[in-house]
Amino acid sequence: MPKDSSQGNSSQKSVLYRMVMPEHVCPFGLKSKDLLERNGYEVEDHWLETREETDAFMARHGVETTPQTWVGDERIGGYDDLRVFFDLDPPEDERSDTSYxxxxxxxxxxxxxxxxxxxxxxxxxxxxxxxxxxxxxxxxxxxxxxxxxxxxxxxxxxxxxxxxxxxxxxxxxxxxxxxxxxxxxxxxxxxxxxxxxxxxxxxxxxxxxxxxxxxxxxxxxxxxxxxxxxxxxxxxxxxxxxxxxxxxxxxxxxxxx
Known part of the structure; x- marks a missing residue:
């Protein structure tokens, strides 16, 4: 979990890092925040406001994309991973590439x-x-x-x-x-x-x-x-x-x- 995030005792707390720049607000970041809130989570919302800040964040945590969500000490990942976490989608290795x-x-x-x-x-x-x-x-x-x-x-x-x-x-x-x-x-x-x-x-x-x-x-x-x-x-x-x-x-x- 990021060092600058709060360590609450509530299991309903989450930490979200997402891109919010003057010319670009990440839609998946907005979706992640909305999904967490709709599932009853208090979101500690961190904005990555420059390309340099975003690159430094990804390098520090060994990830290739944003947004990134933590629940407790567990890094959940991006928006797709968050949907799996809330049982809205199956894990990637169980997904079918066909749909009616x-x-x-x-x-x-x-x-x-x-x-x-x-x-x-x-x-x-x-x-x-x-x-x-x-x-x-x-x-x-x-x-x-x-x-x-x-x-x-x-x-x-x-x-x-x-x-x-x-x-x-x-x-x-x-x-x-x-x-x-x-x-x-x-x-x-x-x-x-x-x-x-x-x-x-x-x-x-x-x-x-x-x-x-x-x-x-x-x-x-x-x-x-x-x-x-x-x-x-x-x-x-x-x-x-x-x-x-x-x-x-x-x-x-x-x-x-």
């Missing part, structure tokens, strides 16, 4: 938007259009993730998509097809164009995912939420593609029902 969180967040927002549109349009939360909007809005939001970095998306997409492997440009076109189909189906416009696009890309995607995961037994990340996605390729990815396929079929047959 990004795609689940998108589906949740799409569902709420669909419910909102249904309420605004019909005065009811649950209608047939709610389901249609949920699928079309999910497509649009997922496409938005891909369009942020089409190059990275296309690279990840090539790991498993059967058409993209034969025609590389498909990986660059796909996000625009998905976004266009999703927007048109949300609006209920040009369905003669949007429905076949949704059907085709959904079918290709479903076959590609099924082959990669269930036949070839490959462990891959899905490009569905963009090129930097941590979503594992599997059931959720297959469900997404089948939903697009089903939406395309439904939009084509709906006028005849």
């Amino acid at each position: 969180t990004p795609v689940l967040a998108i589906f949740a927002v799409a569902a709420l938007l669909a419910l909102g549109l249904s309420w605004a349009s019909f005065g009811m939360l649950f209608t047939l259009r709610t389901t249609e909007w949920f699928v079309s809005l999910s497509m649009t939001l997922l496409a938005l993730q891909k369009l942020q970095d089409v190059e990275s998306f296309s690279t990840m997409f090539l790991n498993y998509d059967l058409l993209a492997r034969r025609w590389v440009r498909y990986g660059y076109i796909y996000p625009f097809l998905e976004a266009g189909a999703g927007i048109l189906m949300t609006a209920g416009a040009l369905l003669w164009l949007a429905a076949p696009v949704s059907l085709v890309i959904g079918a290709i995607g479903a076959v590609s995912v099924f082959k990669a995961v269930y036949i070839d037994k490959r462990e891959l990340k899905c490009a569905c939420a963009g090129g930097n996605s941590s979503v594992p390729l599997g059931f959720v990815s297959l469900t997404e593609s089948l939903a697009m396929f089903g939406m395309g079929v439904w939009m084509l047959v709906k006028p005849f029902l």
Whole structure:
């Protein structure tokens, strides 16, 4: 523990060193202070106000980053270490590099938007259009993730998509097809164009995912939420593609029902 810190008897005392400079206030330092206080710790807050002071602190304590937190005589470490200390995250060696969180967040927002549109349009939360909007809005939001970095998306997409492997440009076109189909189906416009696009890309995607995961037994990340996605390729990815396929079929047959 730093020599200039107070030695209280309370187990609820902590010492925090963080960068607070005229042109830079470390966000992880602010997060560390907030996390400690929310867990009932009194924080002895030390500011490192110059680059020289920060470098000297790191050299003195043999650390490479700030902020640094001590609880009692134990150095906890930085913000990530503090989250482990409070059991908010697992230790680094137990963490998975995959997560369904990004795609689940998108589906949740799409569902709420669909419910909102249904309420605004019909005065009811649950209608047939709610389901249609949920699928079309999910497509649009997922496409938005891909369009942020089409190059990275296309690279990840090539790991498993059967058409993209034969025609590389498909990986660059796909996000625009998905976004266009999703927007048109949300609006209920040009369905003669949007429905076949949704059907085709959904079918290709479903076959590609099924082959990669269930036949070839490959462990891959899905490009569905963009090129930097941590979503594992599997059931959720297959469900997404089948939903697009089903939406395309439904939009084509709906006028005849």
